[in-house]
Amino acid sequence: MSTHTNTQPTNVDPTDAAAPATPSSLFDRVLVVTDGGDAGDAAAETAVQLAARHDASVDALYVVDTATHWDVVVEREEDTGEDAVEAVADQGATFGVDVRKRFRYGHCHEEVLDYADVHDADLIVVSSTKPTGFDRLVAPDTVAPRVQREADVPVMVVGPDDA
Numbered sequence: 001m002s003t004h005t006n007t008q009p010t011n012v013d014p015t016d017a018a019a020p021a022t023p024s025s026l027f028d029r030v031l032v033v034t035d036g037g038d039a040g041d042a043a044a045e046t047a048v049q050l051a052a053r054h055d056a057s058v059d060a061l062y063v064v065d066t067a068t069h070w071d072v073v074v075e076r077e078e079d080t081g082e083d084a085v086e087a088v089a090d091q092g093a094t095f096g097v098d099v100r101k102r103f104r105y106g107h108c109h110e111e112v113l114d115y116a117d118v119h120d121a122d123l124i125v126v127s128s129t130k131p132t133g134f135d136r137l138v139a140p141d142t143v144a145p146r147v148q149r150e151a152d153v154p155v156m157v158v159g160p161d162d163a
Helices: 038-053 071-095 108-118 134-138 143-150
Strands: 029-033 057-065 099-106 123-127 155-158
Touching: 029 038, 029 108, 038 057, 038 071, 038 123, 038 155, 057 071, 057 108, 071 099, 099 108, 108 123, 108 143, 123 143, 143 155
Parallel strands: 029 057, 029 123, 057 099, 123 155
Antiparallel strands: none
């Protein structure tokens, strides 16, 4: 003899039932790698707009490449970096997004991956331009593909025409 039980709840008030937890936003912390160029500006704009839509904060990161050991070149990169992260902060202010301005020194893709890991980034936005001519031979593997291959979080690659 089989017994049948009613699996349908009776007289249940939907406000009493525990609703499943839903995330408040897709991203809480967006890391944008800025370089001060057109592609970097497009990546920054994309990151800030995504952060505004998801009520997230942005970490604007500029990496000074230490492969160049000339003080004058490093100083120039630092100046470019200051302008680049400041531009992201200005965009953030326009959209009401909290932007943290950060600098690192080292190899760009390694520093980006380390920063994302240490600071719990939910998304990395990085710029990319297609290398042409001699650049394809000298640096065939740019920062964006390296970050894409090794990141533990989603990576969005933005070109200069994507703003």
